[in-house]
Amino acid sequence: MYDLVRDHFTDLGYRVQGEVKSCDVTALKEDLLIILELKKSLSMELLIQAVKRQRLGDLTYICIPKPKNYMKNRKFQEILYLLKRLSLGLIFCEPDRQFIEVILHPEDYNLERSKKINKKHREQIISEMQARTTSLNKGGSRGRKLMTAYREDAIRLLWICSRRETMAPRDGVKLGIVKTPAILRDNHYGWFHKVERGCYGLTESGHKALADYDQILPELTQDLLLQDQTTQDLPQDQMTQDQTIRDLHPDQTTQEISSRQLSLTKSPEQASAKQTRRTKASKANKG
Structure with missing residues (x-):
């Protein structure tokens, strides 16, 4: 894989060296230093090593052989997200075919933007927590209801x-x-x-x-x-009145039903006074 990586970055105008101060590959153009770690597979050890290299170089890449059917592999998509989160680049190499492909370039991860995109999911989590009464689920358990x-x-x-x-x-x-x-x-x-x-x-x-x-x-x-x-404990006549209103107006909201109940509780004098105000307002509008 080294020859492929060396030729690729040399063509891009970088000066490339192998095994410099424990770094597998280094590429330098003016003041821009790129560090690349070459391994046969992706592992936690490789990720830790690459993250440490970020303290030394401007950009850090991981180079591994191209896996089969990686685009259909859900686990690979999750790994790709992790690499983005860590601001690491990813390069696939196929020495037998003399093929090299840059899958991901290192970029600073925008955490605030990610939170805005996932705001709805966050609200769902909070809503679910607030809606629960019990706390019977054991964190980390699988295969249980x-x-x-x-x-x-x-x-x-x-x-x-x-x-x-x-x-x-x-x-x-x-x-x-x-x-x-x-x-x-x-x-x-x-x-x-x-x-x-x-x-x-x-x-x-x-x-x-x-x-x-x-x-x-x-x-x-x-x-x-x-x-x-x-x-x-509600008075029977109040319960009957509530049910009668719901039966007569099944499509009304609770707020509309409450307003209707309020109007039923007004005294005849209050209702008459309200009707008088409406009549005066109507005459004033016509005048």
Whole structure:
């Protein structure tokens, strides 16, 4: 590989020397010093050695034989990212074919730009952390089912459904589980079945999962118990009024329904005064 590297950089106008002060290859043009490390394969030892060479030269390259099908190799793409992160260059050599190819030139890595590009992923991580109630996953474990915020919500819905035999999506939303409609509809774990339109029950696997997660149910459902009790303590006429409004206006948002509820709670005098103001404003506009 040395002959290929030497000829390549010589053609570019560099003065090339081999084995200079423990450096495999050095190339000099004016004040620009390039250091190249030649090895038969990419290894952690080679990366450490190349990083140390960065303290001496302006640019540092790693030279290795060209691997087979490297473009389709996912691991190679990850290695390429690591080299970019370390500001190292990469050169492939094929002495038998007298072939040399510069895959990557050393460049300063822009970490802030990388963070901006991955901002959405960062927000997803923070959102997932904040949404979780339990901390049951052991870092570094593989082949185990992870306890995600989505799974926690699905387990909460198991508990709600077991208490009521059947449930509607609004039952979960009312208790703060915003993704209830999607969880019941998609049925990712196979825990729920559709009894009728807008009504769901538990499958056999759902009952089994409820028993499997029995130990963590108290932690997951503590807030739900309080909210459920609050809902049950509402005056019957208030609960009937809430349901009537939702039945008559199924497409309205929670905010719109709240506004409608507020208007229903106004006294006749308040409603009359508001109508009078509207009439005066209308006459003024016409005048």
